[in-house]
Amino acid sequence: MKLQIVYDNQAEKDFKSGWGFACLVDERILFDTGEEPKSLLDNLARLGLEPTRIEAVVISHDHWDHTGGLWKLLQKRPGLPVYGCPGFSRGFKNKVALLGGRLIECAGYTEIEPNIAVSGEIMGEYKSAPLPEQALMVKTALGLALITGCSHPGIIQVVKTVRHQLPKEKIRIVLGGFHMKAMDQKDIDSIIETLQKLGVERIGPTHCTGQTAQKSFAQKFGKNFLTVRAGAEFTV
Numbered sequence: 001m002k003l004q005i006v007y008d009n010q011a012e013k014d015f016k017s018g019w020g021f022a023c024l025v026d027e028r029i030l031f032d033t034g035e036e037p038k039s040l041l042d043n044l045a046r047l048g049l050e051p052t053r054i055e056a057v058v059i060s061h062d063h064w065d066h067t068g069g070l071w072k073l074l075q076k077r078p079g080l081p082v083y084g085c086p087g088f089s090r091g092f093k094n095k096v097a098l099l100g101g102r103l104i105e106c107a108g109y110t111e112i113e114p115n116i117a118v119s120g121e122i123m124g125e126y127k128s129a130p131l132p133e134q135a136l137m138v139k140t141a142l143g144l145a146l147i148t149g150c151s152h153p154g155i156i157q158v159v160k161t162v163r164h165q166l167p168k169e170k171i172r173i174v175l176g177g178f179h180m181k182a183m184d185q186k187d188i189d190s191i192i193e194t195l196q197k198l199g200v201e202r203i204g205p206t207h208c209t210g211q212t213a214q215k216s217f218a219q220k221f222g223k224n225f226l227t228v229r230a231g232a233e234f235t236v
């Protein structure tokens with residue numbers, strides 16, 4: 001199955017960059033939507049993908065840099081299923097309904113289709129307020145590919161939740177935002193060590209992970225470090 005990064009702070013040649021994240025799974029299921037709708041649509045067009053081909057959108061958490069492109073997509077594709085969490089804001093839920101989206105609130109593990117699922121709500125914190133977030137997982141022959149938005153609950157918490165939900169699956173890949181910008185080196189090293197102990201094989205930190213953490217991941221994971229940016233494509 002193909003994972004295509006369609007929104008990121010960094011971009012490959014001919015792709016637009018912007019603050020936020022979005023990853024397209026199997027050319028049909030969009031995880032997060034970045035900040036600027038135009039950049040998202042331009043990046044999709046660059047890959048030859050019509051937004052009307054998107055069958056479902058998963059929103060990791062209710063932050064502008066992950067929901068920004070959703071509203072334009074809903075206008076282009078009314079009735080689009082949107083996988084969110086019960087704890088998302090009333091404003092978010094109302095807007096999805098107003099634009100004709102079909103909101104599916106995932107309290108816990110929810111299958112979108114046999115090999116694609118969301119973790120459902122994992123509680124995190126942002127600016128001292130509770131913030132629910134979910135991750136997307138794709139089951140492959142080699143293990144799980146796990147895609148995260150900002151990992152506000154902590155990347156370790158996200159990986160542990162998914163391991164608990166699917167204890168038999170190996171964790172082949174984790175990619176997305178890990179929210180490690182403000183961390184010191186000691187905490188960064190400890191998180192990397194824990195992820196390796198949890199059996200994470202390949203890693204693609206991006207977005208809000210922070211450059212210091214990204215460098216450390218690259219060092220510790222070596223050839224299993226993935227460079228994630230808009231335009232990048234991974235087969236899982």
Ligand SMILES: [Zn+2]
Pocket residue numbers: 020021063065066149150177207208
């Ligand atoms: Zn973010």
Ligand SMILES: [Zn+2]
Pocket residue numbers: 061063150152
């Ligand atoms: Zn966020």
